[in-house]
Amino acid sequence: xxxxxxxxxxxxxxxxxxxxxxxxxxxxxxxxxxxxxxxxxxxxxxxxxxxxxxxxxxxxxxxxxxxxxxxxxxxxxxxxxxxxxxxxxxxxxxxxxxxxxxxxxxxxxxxxxxxxxxxxxxxxxxxxxxxxxxxxxxxxxxxxxxxxxxxxxxxxxxxxxxxxxxxxxxxxxxxxxxxxxxxxxxxxxxxxxxxxxxxxxxxxxxxxxxxxxxxxxxxxxxxxxxxxxxxxxxxxxxxxxxxxxxxxxxxxxxxxxxxxxxxxxxxxxxxxxxxxxxxxxxxxxxxxxxxxxxxxxxxxxxxxxxxxxxxxxxxxxxxxxxxxxxxxxxxxxxxxxxxxxxxxxxxxxxxxxxxxxxxxxxxxxxxxxxxxxxxxxxxxxxxxxxxxxxxxxxxxxxxxxxxxxxxxxxxxxxx
Amino acid sequence: xxxxxxxxxxxxxxxxxxxxxxxxxxxxxxxxxxxxxxxxxxxxxxxxxxxxxxxxxxxxxxxxxxxxxxxxxxxxxxxxxxxxxxxxxxxxxxxxxxxxxxxxxxxxxxxxxxxxxxxxxxxxxxxxxxxxxxxxxxxxxxxxxxxxxxxxxxxxxxxxxxxxxxxxxxxxxxxxxxxxxxxxxxxxxxxxxxxxxxxxxxxxxxxxxxxxxxxxxxxxxxxxxxxxxxxxxxxxxxxxxxxxxxxxxxxxxxxxxxxxxxxxxxxxxxxxxxxxxxxxxxxxxxxxxxxxxxxxxxxxx
Numbered sequence: 001x002x003x004x005x006x007x008x009x010x011x012x013x014x015x016x017x018x019x020x021x022x023x024x025x026x027x028x029x030x031x032x033x034x035x036x037x038x039x040x041x042x043x044x045x046x047x048x049x050x051x052x053x054x055x056x057x058x059x060x061x062x063x064x065x066x067x068x069x070x071x072x073x074x075x076x077x078x079x080x081x082x083x084x085x086x087x088x089x090x091x092x093x094x095x096x097x098x099x100x101x102x103x104x105x106x107x108x109x110x111x112x113x114x115x116x117x118x119x120x121x122x123x124x125x126x127x128x129x130x131x132x133x134x135x136x137x138x139x140x141x142x143x144x145x146x147x148x149x150x151x152x153x154x155x156x157x158x159x160x161x162x163x164x165x166x167x168x169x170x171x172x173x174x175x176x177x178x179x180x181x182x183x184x185x186x187x188x189x190x191x192x193x194x195x196x197x198x199x200x201x202x203x204x205x206x207x208x209x210x211x212x213x214x215x216x217x218x219x220x221x222x223x224x225x226x227x228x229x230x231x232x233x234x235x236x237x238x239x240x241x242x243x244x245x246x247x248x249x250x251x252x253x254x255x256x257x258x259x260x261x262x263x264x265x266x267x268x269x270x271x272x273x274x275x276x277x278x279x280x281x282x283x284x285x286x287x288x289x290x291x292x293x294x295x296x297x298x299x300x301x302x303x304x305x306x307x308x309x310x311x312x313x314x315x316x317x318x319x320x321x322x323x324x325x326x327x328x329x330x331x332x333x334x335x336x337x338x339x340x341x342x343x344x345x346x347x348x349x350x351x352x353x354x355x356x357x358x359x360x361x362x363x364x365x366x367x368x369x370x371x372x373x374x375x376x377x378x379x380x381x382x383x384x385x386x387x388x389x390x391x392x393x394x395x396x397x398x399x400x401x402x403x404x405x406x407x408x409x410x411x412x413x414x415x
Numbered sequence: 416x417x418x419x420x421x422x423x424x425x426x427x428x429x430x431x432x433x434x435x436x437x438x439x440x441x442x443x444x445x446x447x448x449x450x451x452x453x454x455x456x457x458x459x460x461x462x463x464x465x466x467x468x469x470x471x472x473x474x475x476x477x478x479x480x481x482x483x484x485x486x487x488x489x490x491x492x493x494x495x496x497x498x499x500x501x502x503x504x505x506x507x508x509x510x511x512x513x514x515x516x517x518x519x520x521x522x523x524x525x526x527x528x529x530x531x532x533x534x535x536x537x538x539x540x541x542x543x544x545x546x547x548x549x550x551x552x553x554x555x556x557x558x559x560x561x562x563x564x565x566x567x568x569x570x571x572x573x574x575x576x577x578x579x580x581x582x583x584x585x586x587x588x589x590x591x592x593x594x595x596x597x598x599x600x601x602x603x604x605x606x607x608x609x610x611x612x613x614x615x616x617x618x619x620x621x622x623x624x625x626x627x628x629x630x631x632x633x634x635x636x637x638x639x640x641x642x643x644x645x646x647x648x649x650x651x652x653x654x655x656x657x658x659x660x661x662x663x664x665x666x667x668x669x670x671x672x673x674x675x676x677x678x679x680x681x682x683x684x685x686x687x688x689x690x691x692x693x694x695x696x697x698x699x700x701x702x703x704x705x706x707x708x709x710x711x712x713x714x715x716x
Contacts, residue, residue, distance in 0.1 A: 201686070209437040209441060230645070241549075263638065
């Protein structure tokens with residue numbers, strides 16, 4: 001089939017004429033627009049799809065309770081297809097085209113860094129609901145996920161106490177893995193331990209044999225893992241195949257959020273320690289009700305709920321609470337309400353926004369994997385984001401919009 | 416008297432054996448993920464960008480069938496090659512055969528096919544599928560070190576697979592006709608060979624071998640719809656570096672690249688291991704644009 005030049009011109013100009021009309025209609029509607037940008041396809045869909053389901057449930061719950069300020073909330077869900085370019089495009093579209101009251105989303109730190117400046121420029125409130133390496137200090141950006149000073153700081157001493165003080169670190173070779181590995185080394189040292197080795201792996205490595213030999217040579221008491229993604233699941237399998245999981249246990253702050261515990265068999269994963277701000281077995285009535293509704297919504301194939309998906313729900317709820325408190329959806333009043341010490345009790349427990357960092361004071365939970373399920377060992381209430389607080393003070397300067405840990409901890413002035 | 420560093424003096428035998436085994440496994444792993452691609456590329460000059468997805472499908476056959484109670488060995492050694500081979504035949508009939516001789520078009524078509532296969536698997540099975548498969552065969556103790564006996568098995572399978580392909584090409588009528596078609600398709604056609612059928616069988620066999628590889632790797636890797644992307648680059652680099660000869664090319668490419676990657680990984684780390692592999696391939700292709708077998712072992716299979 002060939003398209004004549006005339007047909008092409010007619011077609012494209014018709015589209016160009018139609019577009020402003022579409023935008024105009026979106027602005028004129030009475031609904032409050034809540035935009036969410038997540039990867040629902042491509043390599044990151046394993047994280048994005050459950051986050052989107054939880055976001056949908058949050059908007060349904062808000063509307064079932066009568067909406068906000070008497071208006072219905074409409075979810076605009078964008079699929080960034082694991083492409084950074086689409087993140088930038090959709091963030092602009094959500095802020096300028098849809099006039100969204102708030103934008104939630106971003107999974108990798110790279111996607112967050114792609115849209116954060118755009119949304120700050122448009123003054124569209126941005127929620128990043130993912131556990132990450134810490135260090136974002138942005139007046140317009142609320143980071144609700146856990147950071148290393150919350151999870152790594154708790155699980156490292158626990159594991160060292162249980163397994164021993166000599167540690168070997170394996171991590172994914174990109175910004176996140178590198179920074180988490182620095183935090184791990186720091187907390188190992190602070191607790192009187194010794195790091196015997198650190199190794200980084202590109203995200204497409206599937207053969208971990210040489211590293212397993214090196215670990216056997218170094219003879220640590222435990223392995224700390226910040227491996228990420230589908231290919232890195234091979235590490236846990238090959239580690240178990242070499243019989244190592246029985247001798248040298250693994251502790252991780254990344255294993256589980258990508259459903260890794262279902263991708264390896266029970267015998268390969270048993271005994272692994274993990275730390276997040278949420279596991280499905282967190283025992284409170286809100287969580288029970290949340291899981292029941294998720295079951296009703298998605299049926300037997302419901303993905304395991306983890307920190308990322310639960311926090312997507314809670315992030316939306318935190319924003320809704322602030323809108324109710326402010327009595328407006330405009331940026332400044334909602335922003336002030338969010339920073340007024342707003343706290344809310346939801347499936348993962350109590351969440352309080354820390355106005356110094358725009359991060360969230362939250363519970364931290366340690367769990368052990370047994371038969372492809374995480375059993376809770378210990379919980380720590382109200383953990384502050386003390387890593388970001390070392391460098392960030394939005395109370396003193398509420399115009400800041402930077403990412404301090406971009407070039408590692410030393411560059412941010414942390415020894 | 417030569418200076419002996421303490422490290423050299425203390426290098427114990429069990430460590431040497433363990434590292435040697437890992438090096439050989441690294442090479443076998445590379446050969447295993449590349450051989451199916453080499454068959455299709457070497458015989459038909461078709462660049463199959465859906466190769467990674469054929470590996471993924473092999474893995475899915477194992478995960479899904481074992482979840483439904485099929486014995487793991489049956490799933491890996493019989494079902495995976497059979498089903499992926501059939502898919503290969505269907506793909507060849509519906510898509511590839513219209514595009515012979517049009518390299519760029521096949522490239523685009525197979526890239527589209529890879530996206531389609533990822534989408535299909537995701538919509539049928541979801542973004543991830545729980546597995547019950549654990550690496551069979553237990554642990555292999557080497558002094559103070561340990562490795563997986565299953566890795567030894569994979570090395571064996573790779574060697575047997577190579578021998579089997581050699582036997583088929585060298586001793587059977589199919590192999591003779593296939594080699595004839597590969598050398599000069601028009602002449603083979605003039606002599607009464609149905610080249611279209613040969614191409615179909617070759618593509619099916621290439622897919623089946625790829626499915627077998629994907630199935631065999633299922634117990635030691637993560638099986639996800641988009642996992643193919645992690646294999647495709649390395650498989651291509653190995654095949655292109657090796658050159659047009661199916662067996663000699665794959666063997667030469669895997670030994671050189673896998674060997675260098677392994678050694679560099681041991682000496683520094685996995686990131687530099689990958690850098691070493693890529694640098695070697697770039698230098699090699701600059702010096703030998705037709706791959707190793709374009710210059711050496713030219714008459715080999």
